[in-house]
Amino acid sequence: MKRRRWHAAIRRAATAALLAATAHAAADTLERGNGPEPSTLDAHRCQEVACGNVLRDLYEGLVAESAEGRLVPGMAERWEVSDDGRHYRFHLREGLRWSDGTPLDAHAVVASFRRAFEPATAAPFAQALEMIEHAPAIQRGELPPERLGVHAPDARTVAFRLTRSAPLPALLTLPIAFPVRVDRARALGAEHTRPGNLVSNGAYRLVAWTPQASLTLERNPAFHDAANVRIPRVRFHVTEDASSELKRFAAGGLDITEVVPPQPLAGLRARFGEQLRIAPYLGSFWLGLNLERPPFRDNPALREALSLAIDRDILTRHVTALGEQPAYGIVPPGIDGHAPAALPWADMSQSERVALARQRYREAGYGDDRPLTVELRYNTSTPHRRLALAVAAMWRETLGVRTRLRNEEWRVFVQNRRQRAITEAFRGGWIMDVEDPRSLLANFVGDTALNWSGYRDPDFEALLAAADAAPDAAARSALLREAEARLLDAHAVIPLYYYTSKHLVAPRVGGWQANPLDRHPTRHLDLDGGAAR
Template sequence: MRGLLAGALLAGVSQAATAEMVLNAGNSQEPESLDIHRSSGVSEANIQNDLFEGLLTQDAKAQPIPGAAESWTVSDDGKTYVFKLRADGKWSDGTPVTAGDFVFAWQRLLDPKTASPYAYFIDQVVNAKEIRLGTKPADTLGARAVDDHTLEVKLLGPTPYFLATLTHHATFPLSKANVDKFGNDYVKPGDMASNGAYMLAEAVPQSHVKLVKNPEFHDAANVKIDTVRYFVTEDVDSELQRFKAGELDYTYTLPNQQIPDLKQTMADQVRIVPYIGTYYYTVNTTHEPWKSHPELRRALSLAIDRDVMVAKITQGGELPAYTFVPPGMSNFAPWESKDAKETQSQRDAEAKELFAKAGYGPDHPLTVEISYNTSENHKKIAVAIGAMWKQKLGVDTTLTNLEWGTMQSALRKKEYKDFGRTSWIGDFDDPSNFLDLFRSTAGEQNYPAYANPDYDKLMDAAVVEADPAKRGQLLAQAEQLFFTDQPIIPIYYYTSKRMLSPAVKGWQDNVLDNHLSRWLSVER
């Protein structure tokens, strides 16, 4: 009897030791694309960060650490980087990761035919901007494979944030042999070769993306989770119910109206953390009345009561935003907008004056359209803003709900009518990551189609400025000029808002809200 019991216990231990460890993650909208060069959303980046690894990667606190490169050196003038790739770096098909794969991927990123929304992201590399604008050939890029394990990168000037950019999916490598074989279908399960901690196993539209552990990953021995399932969870109320039912280990966000109650009833599982991101409305300046009337754009911005918005609508500890660059970013000369110093009554009074100056009023009413991607939270914000505009300025507002991919396409192609709901989440801790979006040459992610030569000059001067203090001042001047023109309406600075199961271990709160699955475990 004792022998049978011991055998049963040993069998139980063996079964537990070999049980699959699964992480079930809420991931908001349907991924636009898993192509690292054709996506721009957070839901896609969450998956891509598990599938691929750049020259640098992020630790559990989202700090840059060695990734596909085990080391690097920087020239005295800060303009030349030499990266040494890991000797044991492999693609999931067992072939080696080479410096040539990085060169290939960066050239593909810049190729105008790729039409990447992030093509501008490596403009600091010699000739990158000219290549993406089609004025120089791809082989002039300031990135070359010295040999299979050595990548040399030349920059236009010293760039203090350059290493941090290399943790972003736009700079990840692609297996040239694999893309040559499958073309754009390399993103399909069974066709994709990835060099990160996981491989793509399934991608079921409007359902989930399933990843499985990559045995070829250089640190596979320390990856604890075997399977990660990213679930499409656009409906925030349904997502919360799935979490409560134990179907999700963490949520993408929270329903705003339920946050106060959740803080009371499930406080140990609520995670609300500062997040370097800005929620804003972009204005389509490609047509009238927005093209020639900055005073009209400013009037509608002033009429939004941001204090009411964060206190009554979002309820997640967000801060009212009157500028685009979030507070506390490094390498910046902080400045305070005049609007932030005034009372809402003062802002409303100026809004009415500017609205009348633009020629609008009871005898010439204004009707506008707000487009937003599917989310009850986005809808509530749009309804509140429309009500404020109606009450204070007599503006009639129509709301248009679009699916994520359709909304992204409308923003990039400037096909939204008046205002488009969007946001920018910092990829790294430097204001250029926010302000580069609005260069006249930025491309598709310049959603308002903003173009001011003086703004471009300030941003160009910041690129080559070696003195950090002077560079910060140039960037601040650029943002002040930008808000003189008012091509966007900032609304609030984000916090990340999630439910997190106690079963998830290794989670580290961070302002980028990045949580690579390789650092986590699940103990049910």
């Protein structure tokens, strides 16, 4: 008995010491929920929010963003563009350094861009910069990387040649445009992203990574604006389960959550008050359908039946329930100067949609005597599970569809979705990279890595090409709207809702600003609630 009491006392003392150490560390550490484990910290291979959040602390591109989401100088102190919009020159700040203290010049930036388009890199976001001269041919292995339309006239100038006009400064805020240290990537392979190996250039540097737990970053003294980085340390926590994340926030273990789990908004506001931050977000959520294999290949009637059977008003009121809007298109509203397309039955009542769904289901060859059995795949997440259950119930009630739900860890899910080998229906959606409808629609082009449904339509791609050559913004917008309408008419995906950004932010965190792309680099935040800014 005495021995047990002695061991219990030791455990209590050890726990108290650990809690005290944690509390002490938290005084100068921002604790951020970040959703799933990042699939990579190789900036050229990042394709999701979880890695993008971390990379925006570790790196800075030629162009950066303010807390409000405005474009501001990054590595480049200024830039200019030619009258035809096809030639850019970026002038670097003097004295730029990598996180290990070595100089960072224009030649290193050019080397990084070349590496991004090498076939071996297999950068999933390469299509975002396909307008750089020779970029697609290099990625296909048809030209050497040295032919890329990016060069350094001198050590402080990076020049770009484009095949069409494009909002290049905005695109250069994407991780694929961050300067990867090419010599280390070549020498160390995948290990170049590990603590002690990763050399970056942003406000923070990587000091620890515990898989499926957290990543710890410390302020980078070599960063050109280090004097204005107010938070010494930030820890990104893996928080795949939104309900557990909320509990950790409520207990004081997190300063910021990545999401908020679905529950009544009034109750959340009553409990958390101004700590609950909900804002418009340029993104849309859909269910993808694999068009390369049965049951959805060559069966648009079946695809439309499943879309019609889903009551989006119920989903957004009672399942997501945090300000999301029902979606009947792919491109979200709110883009200046652009009116998105919508499904032709968007204005029908749900009872009218149900009747049409049953008609399309019969036309597709299914019914009570031959019900569809389909697998709906999603990554591990409380909100995604709730939504999948609701969709499966609607399909069964309206059409008699039998749905097998399959959840997967994020990396496995991403790989299966991309390969299009075993997927049938799956969780999709996209947060816009820039405020341009083309950046979202381009995800449905040919064999690009982000075309998870395998949608192929030469006329759709011709409309995108025509938009690229449009004489003015109005003509371009009209062509992009027509392209979206064609995508919707094919029912390649099932749009469900338009996103809102939703976070819990502790009172001690200052500097948080809502912005349409929901990007919040730690360098813009502080831990004094915004005092003395």
